[in-house]
Amino acid sequence: MNMKHTFVAVLLMALVTYLPRALPLAVFRKEIKSKYIKSFLHYVPFAVLGALTFPDIFYSTGTLATAICGTFIALILAYREKSLVIVALGAILTVYATGFIFPA
Amino acid sequence: MKKEFLYGLKRGFPIALGYLPVSFTFGLLAVSGGLPIWMAIFISMSNLTSAGQFAGTNLILQGAGFLEITLTTFIINIRYMLMSLSLTQRLEKDMTFPKRLLIAFGVTDETFTLASMEQGKLSFPFLLGLISGPMCGWSIGTALGAFICSSLPSNLSSAMGIALYGMFIAIILPPAKKSRPITLIIIVSIVIACTLRYLPFLSSISSGFRIIITTFIGEGFGALLFPIEPAVTTNE
Numbered sequence: 204m205n206m207k208h209t210f211v212a213v214l215l216m217a218l219v220t221y222l223p224r225a226l227p228l229a230v231f232r233k234e235i236k237s238k239y240i241k242s243f244l245h246y247v248p249f250a251v252l253g254a255l256t257f258p259d260i261f262y263s264t265g266t267l268a269t270a271i272c273g274t275f276i277a278l279i280l281a282y283r284e285k286s287l288v289i290v291a292l293g294a295i296l297t298v299y300a301t302g303f304i305f306p307a
Numbered sequence: 308m309k310k311e312f313l314y315g316l317k318r319g320f321p322i323a324l325g326y327l328p329v330s331f332t333f334g335l336l337a338v339s340g341g342l343p344i345w346m347a348i349f350i351s352m353s354n355l356t357s358a359g360q361f362a363g364t365n366l367i368l369q370g371a372g373f374l375e376i377t378l379t380t381f382i383i384n385i386r387y388m389l390m391s392l393s394l395t396q397r398l399e400k401d402m403t404f405p406k407r408l409l410i411a412f413g414v415t416d417e418t419f420t421l422a423s424m425e426q427g428k429l430s431f432p433f434l435l436g437l438i439s440g441p442m443c444g445w446s447i448g449t450a451l452g453a454f455i456c457s458s459l460p461s462n463l464s465s466a467m468g469i470a471l472y473g474m475f476i477a478i479i480l481p482p483a484k485k486s487r488p489i490t491l492i493i494i495v496s497i498v499i500a501c502t503l504r505y506l507p508f509l510s511s512i513s514s515g516f517r518i519i520i521t522t523f524i525g526e527g528f529g530a531l532l533f534p535i536e537p538a539v540t541t542n543e
Contacts, residue, residue, distance in 0.1 A: 206343075206346075209342070209346065209367055210346075211373070212363070212366075212367050212373060212376050212377075213346070213349065213350050213353065213354075213363075213367075214353070215373060215376065215377045215380075216350070216353075216354055216359065216360060216363040216376065216377070216380045217353040217354050219377055219380050219381035219384060220354045220355070220356050220359050220360070220380060220384050220387075221411065221412060222381075223381070223384050223385055223386075223387040223388040223391070224384075224387045224388075224390075224391050224411040224412065224414045225391070225407075225408055225411035225412075226388070226391070227388055227391035227392040227394075227395055228391045228394060228395055228398075228407045228408070228410065228411045228414075229404065229407055229408060229411070231391075231392060231395050232395065238534045238535060239530050239531070239534055240530075241534075241535055242529065242530040242533065242534045242535045243526050243527070243529075243530040245389060245535055246488075246489070246492050246525075246526045246529040246530065246533075247385055247386035247388075247389055247522070247526060248386045248389075248416060248478070248479065249479050249482070249483070249489050249492050249493050249496070249525075249529075250492055250493070250495075250496040250521065250522045250525035250526045250529065251358065251382075251383055251385075251386055251496075251518065251522050252358065252475040252478060252479050253479060253492070253493035253494075253496040253497050253500070253525070254496045254497065254499070254500040254517075254518055254521040254522060254525065255358050255362070255383070255472075255475060255518060256472045256475045256476060256479075256497075257497040257500060257501065258497075258500065258501050258504060258505075259472065260469065260472035260476075263468040263469045263471075263472055264465050264466060264468050264469050265465040265468070266465075269466070270469060273466075273469045273473070274469075274472070274476075277469070277472070277473040277476045277477070278476060278480065280477070281473075281476045281477045281480035281481065282480055282481075282484065284481045285477070286321060286325060286477070287321075287322070287325030287326075287329075287417065287474050287477045287478075288321070288324050288325040288327075288328070290473045290474065290476060290477035291325065291328045291329060291470045291473040291474050291477070292328055293473070294469045294470065294472070294473035295328060295466050295467055295469060295470055295473070296466075298465075298466035298468075298469050299462065299463055299466035302462045302465075302466060307462075307465070
C-alpha cells in the first residue's frame with residue numbers, strides 16, 4: 204500500500220469532514236428560507252445512514268445467519284430507545300453468541 | 308465557566324462510552340485491512356466521524372482514487388451542515404470566530420443530538436466539555452482496537468463488525484418511530500441501495516457512488532413529498 208497516497212487521502216477526508224461542520228458555524232448567522240433546501244438537509248442523516256446500514260449490515264460479521272440475529276436484536280433495542288452503547292454491545296454479543304450455533 | 312465545562316463533560320460521557328465499541332471496531336478493521344496503527348489513530352483524531360471515515364477507509368483499502376474517496380466522504384458528511392446550521396441558531400451571541408471553529412470540529416450525530424436537547428443558549432465551555440469526552444473516546448477506542456487487533460479471537464473480532472451498524476440503527480430508529488416521512492425516506496433509501504447493489508447491470512457501481520446516488524434520490528423524494536413547514540422547524 205502506498206503510504207503517501209493514503210496520507211493524502213486521509214487529509215482530504217479530514218478536510219471534507221471538517222468543512223460541512225465549520226462553514227455554517229463560521230459564516231452563517233441567519234435562518235435558511237427555502238423549505239426544500241431545509242427539508243433536504245433535514246432528511247440527510249436518515250437517507251445516508253439507512254443506505255449505509257442496509258444491506259451492508261448483513262455482511263458485517265462474515266456469517267449471514269449471525270448478522271441477521273444481530274440486526275434483529277439491534278432493531279428491538281433501538282425501537283425501545285436504548286442507548287448507543289446498549290444497542291452496539293447487544294448486537295455484538297448476539298452475533299458472538301449465535302456464532303457458536305452458526306459457525307463461519 | 309468551569310461549572311458549565313464540567314456539566315458538558317458529564318453530558319458527553321455516555322456518548323464517549325458508546326463510541327468505544329464502534330471506534331474499537333474501526334481500529335481493528337483498519338489495521339487488519341493493512342493500515343499501520345498510527346494511521347488508524349490519525350484517521351480517528353483528524354476525522355472524528357463514524358460513517359465517513361469507515362467508508363473512506365474502506366475505499367482507501369480498495370485502492371480507490373482521490374475523487375471517489377473525497378466525494379463519498381463529503382456526501383456522507385453533508386448532514387453535518389444541517390447540524391451546524393441548527394447550532395448557529397442556538398449559540399450565545401458573543402461566541403468568537405476561533406471558538407466557533409473549535410466547536411465545529413466536535414459536531415457529530417450524537418453530540419449534536421445531545422446539544423439540541425439542552426434548554427436555552429449553548430455556551431462555549433458547555434460545548435467544549437460536551438465534545439471532549441467523545442473526542443477522547445473515539446481516539447482511545449481506535450487505539451485499543453488497532454493494538455489488540457492481532458490478539459483478539461477471530462470470532463469476537465468478526466462479531467464486532469456489526470457495532471457501527473448497530474449504532475446507526477440506534478440513531479435513526481427512534482426518530483423514525485415518531486415520523487412517517489422519516490420512516491418512508493429510510494425505506495426508500497434502503498430499497499434504492501439494495502437495487503443498486505443486486506441488479507446485475509447496476510452492481511458494477513462502486514460502493515461510494517452507490518451511497519451518493521441513493522442519498523440524492525432518497526432525499527430528493529423526501530424534500531419534494533414532505534417539505535418541512537418553516538413553523539415546524541424553528542425549534543429543531
